[in-house]
Amino acid sequence: MLRDITIGQHFPGNSLVHRFDPRLKLVLTIVYIVLLFAASNPLGLTLSILFLAAMYTVAKIPLKMIGKSLKPILPIVIFTAVLNLFFVSGEGEPLVHIWFLTIYAEGVRYAVLMAVRVMALIAGTSLLTYTTSPIVLTDAIEQLLKPLGKLHFPVHELAMMMSIALRFIPTLIEETDKIMNAQKARGAQLDTGKMTERVKALVPVLIPLFISAFRRADELAMAMECRCYRGGDGRTRLKVLRCTKRDYIDLAVCIACFAVILSSRLVFPNF
């Protein structure tokens, strides 16, 4: 059950997408999200999805993984689609009219578009985490946020916190699994029973989990201090991110694709 969580999961590889500079990748992902909303006509969305599919193929990520990353947000997708379906009113005759619910053709259109858009959004951001290791990603974030440091924003500390948090997700999942098994072995009912009983049954899992998380945090702090960690001042890196010529070419190709998608909306506004 807990093993299905894919947040922050990384698929090591050596494809073009994997090697692409993480800073540019991050920025492009954000641009892609904006694009999904800017080019919101069916043609634009289709092109965006085709672009994403091409990226997944280049990165050699199995298509099954898209399904896996979409599974947890399916309720949200359905919820948004249903809301749009009933609350978007259009012109002309409603398609269905039951009691106070009316469905217009416009509503159906919006519901489908919204669902597709949200799914493309998740799939797009998943591609970023699938092809970029968490450590590299936080490095990229730190560098991108560096200008904020001038405003006394603790950029390095934030990045360090993020990488530690990401690093401990799998560890804590494993720990939770172990504790759940141990309490089940003593007859705790974690997967059966009424809702209130289940919530109560979480106490024996959460308390040991918190205790072990604090213990780990203590130990990690000690280990970092032992290795003379004193924050970001004057710290140099082993691997310095550098954009190469190839990164710029990739960037240019992506921007061109995005431009085509965006212009499709302007050229064919009715599709």
Place this chain on the structure above:
Amino acid sequence: MADIIKVEHLSYVYNPGLPTAVTALDDVSFTVEEGDFVGIIGATGSGKSTLITHMNGLNKPTSGKIFIDGRDLWADPEKIRDFRFLTGLVFQYPEYQLFEETCYKDIAFGPKNMGLDDAEIDRRVHEAADFVGLDPALLERSPFELSGGQKRRVAVAGVMAMKPRILVLDEPAAGLDPEGRDDILSEVKEYHKKTGTTVLLVSHSMEDIAKYANRVLVMSNKKIAMYDTVEKVFARAPELLELGLSVPQVTKIFLKLREMGVDVPADVYTIPYAVKMIVEAKRRRDAGESLVLPREAKQEGGAATC
């Protein structure tokens, strides 16, 4: 006596159908008689831990069947919780599962889940605390104030208090000092003797298994490599060494002596028995008997009395 555990062609695969699928157990079959003390040994990753989580239905076999006390474990998945009380499972580092405000409440967690009345719970908590040598004064203290060894005792008592017919322990002595190791293992042995509970003990230490178990199950590469009485398993010491496992040091000495051509038994695995054998050998030599092995004799046997 009747077989309390019967495992038939048990296989288990993690993540079946995915590219990350890993076989953890491959066609494992064995039976355990009621009242046995079985030691389970094997190298890391040989499938020991996966095997024991099958004993109370925390993992469902990919194929194969498990019978506990003659009943099929997975005949009715709704009733799996009954088996959790029949087979008490103590995990590695069980102190990390403590959560209650007092040790008393934590030990009572299992019995409470069984739906017992307060008087019975009280009796069981004190009995279990007594078995693991926990001072009754500590029962009202928070488990988080105790030392590592005491925490471990509280956790073990928490499982013993359920009075399971089978007690499974995964490395109960891991991370304890030598004295703590001996203490906790002798307490388990004592519990086994007094209550007649069937015990399955996973351990890396051959010395511990030799000292406490009467049967040994050797896991290797997801399968059972050997399953026999302690004497017979340790008599096959060269094979154990081949599997990447060690044998008790005293067994190593006796094997070396035999290799050197001294007529001593090969199935020596505890110190008291070793002393007896050496005294025996000395007596024979003093009586003028030859200590040289009949075949491939290489050396005089005087070394045996060292």
